Amino acid sequence: SHILGYASQIxxxxxxxxxxxxxxNDLIGKTGIESVFEEYLKGKNGTKxxxxxxxxxxxxxxxxxxxxxxxxxxxxxxxxxxxxxxxxLAANIQKIASGGFGKAYDAKxxxxxxxxxxxxxxxxxxxxxxxNPADFVGGxxxxxxxxxxxNEAKPLVNKAxxxxxSPGSTFKMVTAIAGLETGVITTKEKINDTGIYKKxxxxxxxxxxxxxxRGHGYQNVTxxxxxxxxxxxxxxxxxxxxxxxxxxxxxxxxxxxxxIELPNEKSGAAASKETYAKIRNGATMxxxxxxxxxxxxxDNNFTPMQIAKYISSIANGGTVVNPTIIKSVxxxxxTEVSKDEIRKYTNEKLGIVDTDDGITISDESIEVAKExxxxxASEAGGTAYNIFKNFNIEVAGKTGSAEAGKDSNxxxxxNAWFVCFAPFDNPEVAVVVMIENGGHGNYAAEVARDVxxxxxxxxxxxxxxxSMEATPFVEQIR
Numbered sequence: 001s002h003i004l005g006y007a008s009q010i011x012x013x014x015x016x017x018x019x020x021x022x023x024x025n026d027l028i029g030k031t032g033i034e035s036v037f038e039e040y041l042k043g044k045n046g047t048k049x050x051x052x053x054x055x056x057x058x059x060x061x062x063x064x065x066x067x068x069x070x071x072x073x074x075x076x077x078x079x080x081x082x083x084x085x086x087x088x089l090a091a092n093i094q095k096i097a098s099g100g101f102g103k104a105y106d107a108k109x110x111x112x113x114x115x116x117x118x119x120x121x122x123x124x125x126x127x128x129x130x131x132n133p134a135d136f137v138g139g140x141x142x143x144x145x146x147x148x149x150x151n152e153a154k155p156l157v158n159k160a161x162x163x164x165x166s167p168g169s170t171f172k173m174v175t176a177i178a179g180l181e182t183g184v185i186t187t188k189e190k191i192n193d194t195g196i197y198k199k200x201x202x203x204x205x206x207x208x209x210x211x212x213x214r215g216h217g218y219q220n221v222t223x224x225x226x227x228x229x230x231x232x233x234x235x236x237x238x239x240x241x242x243x244x245x246x247x248x249x250x251x252x253x254x255x256x257x258x259x260i261e262l263p264n265e266k267s268g269a270a271a272s273k274e275t276y277a278k279i280r281n282g283a284t285m286x287x288x289x290x291x292x293x294x295x296x297x298x299d300n301n302f303t304p305m306q307i308a309k310y311i312s313s314i315a316n317g318g319t320v321v322n323p324t325i326i327k328s329v330x331x332x333x334x335t336e337v338s339k340d341e342i343r344k345y346t347n348e349k350l351g352i353v354d355t356d357d358g359i360t361i362s363d364e365s366i367e368v369a370k371e372x373x374x375x376x377a378s379e380a381g382g383t384a385y386n387i388f389k390n391f392n393i394e395v396a397g398k399t400g401s402a403e404a405g406k407d408s409n410x411x412x413x414x415n416a417w418f419v420c421f422a423p424f425d426n427p428e429v430a431v432v433v434m435i436e437n438g439g440h441g442n443y444a445a446e447v448a449r450d451v452x453x454x455x456x457x458x459x460x461x462x463x464x465x466x467s468m469e470a471t472p473f474v475e476q477i478r
Contacts, residue, residue, distance in 0.1 A: 033073060035323070036261050036349055040329055040337070043070035069332035076121035076327045079452055085112050088450035094129055094448075096416075096438050105414070105439040106407065108152070111159035111304045112447055113432045114455070117312040117421055120321035122260070123429065124451070127303075129155040152435075161260060164268035164301040165434060166403030167231040169228045170417045170442065171249075171296030173314060173369040175236055176221050178248035180365040184239035187368055187393055190218040193231035199238065199288050199391070206230040225372025226382050228399065230295050237294025242285060245293060246272035251320070251359045252310040254302050258323045259343070259352040268306060271299040297403060307419060308432040314373075315396070315421035315430055318366045322354075373398050373426050377445075384418065394424040394457055397448070399441030413437045415421040418444035429455055 005296070034041060045068030051060040089112045096107040114124040129151070135144045148156050157163060179185040195209030207218050207230055216229045224232035237245055249255060255270030269275050271293035276285040279299060292298035302310075305323055313320045328338035342370040345420065376382040377397035380389075384397045399421030404413040416438025421430040431448040438444055453459060 005226060033075070033261065034265055035042055036346065037073050037329070038347075040071040040073060043369050044068035071332065071337070072330040074327040074330065076116075076123060076325050078123045081114060081451070082124040082126070084454040085447075085451050086126040086128075086130070087113060087127045088112070088447045089128050090130075092433075092444065092447045093438070096435060096443055101439070101443050103439065107416075107435050107438045108446075109154065109159060110433070110435040110438065111163075111441055112434075112451070113160050113304050114451055115287070115308045115312050115321075115323060115430045115432075117315040117321070117427045117430050120309070120312065120323045121327070122325045123455070124321060125158075125160050127157070127159040127197055127327075129153050131155045131404075158262070158264075159306045159434070159436075161258075161262060161265045162303070164266050164303050164306075165415050165417075165436075166298075166300055166402040166404065167254075167296040167302050167307060168400030168415070168417055169296055170307060170311075170398050170400035170419045170441075171254075171300060172225060172228065172233050172294075173375055173398065174224060174249050175294045175311070175359060176252070176372065177231045177314075177365045177369055178244050179236040179240055180221070180368060181248065181361060182240045182244050185236050187219060187221060187364070190211055190220050191224070191232045191235050192218050193229050193230070197231050197234040197291070199234075199291075202288060204230070204288075212333065217266040221368055222372040222375055223397070225369070226375035226379065228376070228383050228442040233294045234291045237290050238287065242271065242290045242293060245290070246270050246275075247357075247359070248361075249300070251357055251361075252313055253320060254300070254306050254310055256306075257350070257352055258303075258305050258309050259347060259350065259354070260323045261326050261342075261346045261350075262307055263350065265305070265350070268301045268303055269299055270302075275299045287326055291372060296400060299309060304432050304434045307417075307434075308430055311415065311419045311421060311432060312430045314366060314369050315324050315427035317363070318361045337438060370396055370424070371421070378424070384420075384445045387442065387449055391449070391452075393422050393452065395420050395422045395448075395452065396424045396427075397421075399445065401439070401441050404437065407437075414439055417441050420445075420448050420452075422456075 041248045049062055049064045050058055053059050073186060089110055093107045093110050096105050098104060110128050114120055123134045131148060133413035193206055194208055195215035206215055215231060216227050219229050219232050249270040255268050257265045257267045273285050276289060276299055277283060289298055293300055309321060309323050314332040326342055329342055373396035377388045377395045379385060383399040388395045399420060400417035402415045404415045405415055414437060416435040418433045418441050421427045431451050433444040433447040435444050
């Protein structure tokens with residue numbers, strides 16, 4: 001699936017063959033590393049001088065300039081974890097589409113990113129549906145090309161970095177942190193969710209009201225994250241305003257390219273007055289649009305890679321990480337290229353500008369977000385508790401179900417998100433799952449569970465088994 005490159009060492013003949021097969025603007029993720037790191041991989045040609053007499057007989061042969069071998073670009077990908085991630089993602093999409101969770105959704109595509117929360121290293125990255133790289137060796141046939149390009153699920157697009165989506169409730173940690181940092185809410189304050197947020201001559205319903213015809217009642221910020229209470233975040237967003245919300249979203253890297261060392265990364269967009277006006281020919285953003293943005297809808301559109309960066313930055317205590325698939329670059333003379341040089345080179349190649357917004361988030365606000373996520377996955381009543389209630393390791397997570405328009409028959413499309421990190425006490429790894437029209441974020445959590453089982457080596461020691469029986473679960477768009 002759409003990873004990153006082939007083996008780090010390639011011959012000059014193989015390099016030239018691949019270079020001729022794929023263009024620099026190729027959307028296929030597997031050739032991305034080679035197009036970005038061409039200068040390192042190719043090395044330098046040497047020169048051999050041959051002397052001949054007038055009769056054409058070789059009289060001397062010597063090297064006037066030695067060839068320099070290309071560097072080895074070593075990736076961060078864990079091959080076994082990559083395989084499990086690909087298989088889990090494919091199985092989950094097929095289970096959703098077949099009604100394995102009780103109701104069938106027309107799910108055909110998705111992505112999963114697994115990241116080291118402290119270093120930003122990508123341990124696995126999958127995009128579904130996949131394609132066969134062998135089809136492109138020596139030039140792809142017209143028939144195979146048409147099959148790929150006419151497939152509505154777009155198998156040639158790396159959905160982890162080349163598609164952006166509304167994040168739904170996975171965005172609510174941003175709203176919580178922004179609300180705490182701006183002082184419009186406190187850790188002790190409780191907001192009464194009556195079910196319908198009545199403001200600005202409109203009614204904004206909490207998902208809980210839609211399902212059960214009542215509100216969550218009084219919720220503090222961690223409880224609001226645990227239960228994914230729309231009402232709480234409507235009120236928080238309304239108090240602070242869109243400018244503050246946008247500022248903290250951008251701080252976590254949402255709505256901007258991450259600088260991952262692959263071509264054609266999409267920037268997405270963070271909801272703001274500027275974004276609203278740009279999309280709508282100068283129109284002015286209204287208060288209702290801020291409410292929508294506060295629960296991860298509206299103009300918020302992010303790639304799964306951006307979401308992985310954001311979740312990792314919360315998990316590690318607030319340090320915003322830069323995603324990377326490069327473990328090291330080893331020169332032929334045995335020296336290693338510095339991380340700073342690699343970052344500078346990649347930024348110049350891809351047109352990325354690193355900036356410092358000067359924002360420092362308090363430890364208290366980060367811990368509140370982490371605790372709310374822990375409660376969502378590891379405490380009864382949490383929106384992902386049914387997936388992790390018997391898990392060997394304490395997981396912090398968040399579900400999200402995001403409106404994605406309507407299909408050709410007028411049916412609502414709902415993308416499913418699940419984000420998490422583990423272990424809660426000493427975070428190591430973050431997992432982000434996105435299923436196009438996956439219905440409910442809770443469904444996507446099974447992918448993350450399978451990935452964590454592999455990562456922590458629980459395959460033989462755990463009693464956690466996947467049930468293929470339909471389990472009723474009520475979750476509305478939020």
